[in-house]
Amino acid sequence: MDWMSLAIGAFLGGFLVFGVGVLFNMKKDAEAPMDDAAWRDKFEAAQAEAARYRAQLDNLQPSLAELERLKSTSVVPSLEAENRELKAQIQEMEKAAKLAPKMPEADEIAQAAREVVEAAKPVYHGAEPLDRIVGIGEERMHKLYEAGILTFKQLSHASPEHVAQILGIGQEESNLQVIYDWVNEAATLADEYPG
Numbered sequence: 447m448d449w450m451s452l453a454i455g456a457f458l459g460g461f462l463v464f465g466v467g468v469l470f471n472m473k474k475d476a477e478a479p480m481d482d483a484a485w486r487d488k489f490e491a492a493q494a495e496a497a498r499y500r501a502q503l504d505n506l507q508p509s510l511a512e513l514e515r516l517k518s519t520s521v522v523p524s525l526e527a528e529n530r531e532l533k534a535q536i537q538e539m540e541k542a543a544k545l546a547p548k549m550p551e552a553d554e555i556a557q558a559a560r561e562v563v564e565a566a567k568p569v570y571h572g573a574e575p576l577d578r579i580v581g582i583g584e585e586r587m588h589k590l591y592e593a594g595i596l597t598f599k600q601l602s603h604a605s606p607e608h609v610a611q612i613l614g615i616g617q618e619e620s621n622l623q624v625i626y627d628w629v630n631e632a633a634t635l636a637d638e639y640p641g
Contacts, residue, residue: 568588568591568592570591570596572596572597573591573596573597574596574597574598574635574639575587576590576591576595576598576601576632578635579601579628579631579632579635580631581624581627581628582628586613589612589613589614590609590612590613593612595609595612597636597639598632598633598635598636598638598639599632599633599636599639601628601629601632602629602630602632602633602636604629606622606623606625606626606629607622609625609628609629610622610625
């Protein structure tokens, strides 16, 4: 430390002591002189008030301990954090919604999905609507198409056993009879679709 810092420190310290002394004397002059009994009464009143505060504090200690225990075991802080996070996410979503173009209605989305599904179906050139035969639905028709049976004429020349194998149908007699009926109906419909 240099001598200038010491001088400034001593000056400020002296000024502080002088100011405190002035304040103390002013307070002392403002109060009327009290006798010993008055001082004793004031002291006892202060002690009684301090005892009352201590009793209140002692009564509050168990409650404070319980609150501290609950605070340490509480899920409230984690819920508050989760709540803040969710609010932030909502705000981000609201901002994104304002910036995003208008979303299409559910019907428009469903129609677009149907169009995509329809467009994704394979195209079988020269295929005839084999699902016109009772019992051959769209799924079975596509299985036949995938196996290379595209026309009624081709189906009419296929054996019931081969068709059952393509469609994953058991080779029981009743199943083969149904497929035999399909083959006969295909022969009839082949006349309507000359290929």
